[in-house]
Amino acid sequence: MPSHSPVEFSGPLVTPRPFYKQWMLAGNRAVFFDRLVEDWGDFVHYRGLFNFYLINHPSLVKRVLLRTGHEFDKKTIIYNRFRNVFGGGLVVADGDQWKRRRNLLQQVFGPTTVKQFFSVMVDAAAGLADAWETGRRDRSVFDISRDMNRVTLEVAGRALFHDAFGDVSEQISRWTHTINRYSAKPPLPIVRSFWFPSHVNYGVKRVLREFDSFLQSMIDDRRGVGERAAGPDDDLLSILLRTKHEETGQSLSDREIKEEVLGLIIGGHETSSAALTWAWYELHRNPLAQQRLCEEINAVVGDDPLTLDHIPQLNYARMVIDETIRLHPPFWFENRNVAEDVELGGALLKKGSLVAFSRYSLHRHRDFWAEPHRFDPDRFEPGSEENSHSSHAFIPFGGGPRVCIGVHFATLELVVMLCSLVRRYRVVVDESDRHQMAANLTMTPAFGLQVRLEPR
């Protein structure tokens, strides 16, 4: 751990010449932001096609996250683009609308409530492990990122609708992909406005219509509308339909439920899928970590079926996951609007300014992480200095009031998937393939991850 780690940002704000390396914004944006902090430090006022303040110091990030809803909000050009997709959903809502929806969804996603989805996760992992058997025997090479996408979508489907999406799963994957690509595009004026008759806008509007009628049919099922019988009452959709605001007693309308469910499908499965894909990549490159993980699983679970009681004992698995999402944060980019003139890091930021940060750069900050690019799960050993130093140097799930509502669901899912599959297979990454990172809405390997399987 570097001994000079500053806990508070001590300045200054640096303003490079206008359009500094603007051309890089057309390529990989995480690399561009990384370059800005490398060249100019932790607080940069960028002026170009877009003007923004880039922050890369945990104390600045902490302030912005904790004060969201007061000095900062989500009324940015980037979130406006998301609003075209998610309407008034939790992820884009602000003010009282956000408070109301957060109250309702929080009841559904507490650490105890999500445990009821443990068996859904275990079954999905077991199904995938069985399906892999043929590929292992044939020694075939395949893209594991696709399987991680399928299995996390299956978990989302079973948790939300008691259904693995079955025939519609490919379609949902495609819809999600279209929406993610749309949301990740830079919000250029006019051509990127939602009314502009572009191919991209046409495509995303069609997907939204299809998604809407699919979700409405699921809601109608639960309500027993028309010919159909009422659906199961223990999936997330049924729970959402029943949940009432703790103070007002109000529940969500159909439109609100559709917005939230869309957000949960999109926000919830590609992020977990990206985390798992990167975990396979890192475990291949770090055989000692893989060995320790297997030893832990053998010691804790042995040949027994995985149960909820095992989860808190799988410490190293959790550390592997944390280290994976430190280096490869799935939801890597964040931005906020300055809601009122505010002092930040010794500078005055005017109302309406855009503040942004990249988790990719923050999680590799050399003042807070020793050998920041090295994969080392031991950093997350409970009580280790790096782990305890500054929570805001590590924020894969965000922080403050807008912290990820799916954090308990996602961490349980990641531990279950990783442990269930590592018990049965050694995943060997095809070294000859191109391994490059793509930074769209989520951070993923740009060309998937080609692997083959070996038995344990």
Ligand code: HEM
């Ligand atoms: C590895 C998996 C995941 C990662 C890395 C992740 C990351 C994040 C981050 C960083 C935020 C905060 C954004 C901000 O500051 O504005 C967030 C918010 C959110 N996440 Fe996740 N997420 C994951 C999984 C999930 C899952 C499984 C669900 C749902 C089941 C989910 C639902 C949401 C929702 C609804 C919000 C908005 C919360 C609010 O604004 O009040 N996420 N997520």
